[in-house]
Amino acid sequence: MEWLFGLLTGVLMAGGVWLILSRNLVKFLFGLVLISNVANLVIFSSGGVTEGKPPLIGESGMVDGVANSLPQALVLTAIVIGFGLVSFTLILAFRAYQAIGTVDVDEMNFAEKGYEDNTAS
Numbered sequence: 636m637e638w639l640f641g642l643l644t645g646v647l648m649a650g651g652v653w654l655i656l657s658r659n660l661v662k663f664l665f666g667l668v669l670i671s672n673v674a675n676l677v678i679f680s681s682g683g684v685t686e687g688k689p690p691l692i693g694e695s696g697m698v699d700g701v702a703n704s705l706p707q708a709l710v711l712t713a714i715v716i717g718f719g720l721v722s723f724t725l726i727l728a729f730r731a732y733q734a735i736g737t738v739d740v741d742e743m744n745f746a747e748k749g750y751e752d753n754t755a756s
Contacts, residue, residue: 640680647673660728660738667724671717675710682706 647669654666682703728738735743 637680637683640676644673644676644680647676658740660731660740660743663740664721664724664728668717668721671713671721674717675713678706678709678713 651666651669651673654662654669657663657666682705731743732738737743
């Protein structure tokens with residue numbers, strides 16, 4: 636089962652990097668979301684996939700065969716951080732689209748150079 640997670644992680648990471656390297660801001664956002672989910676999958680799979688009891692330990696002490704709760708807590712934290720990062724980037728991209736009128740990165744760069752030339756005069 637771990638090899639399946641590894642293969643899925645590699646394919647999703649390659650897709651996310653391909654999207655981020657595109658010249659479109661919307662594709663960049665989708666790539667960012669995909670890489671955020673890949674990070675969650677890596678953290679979850681690093682804890683090991685075990686079929687066991689929930690990570691609840693009674694008064695008797697340690698119990699064998701329970702799920703590891705640390706990767707689950709780290710994934711929850713990564714989900715919150717990823718959501719905040721994507722929300723900030725989405726608002727930033729929306730404001731850039733409103734100001735410049737395009738989502739193409741090359742045209743945005745050209746608009747910035749034109750703005751710098753106009754303010755220097």
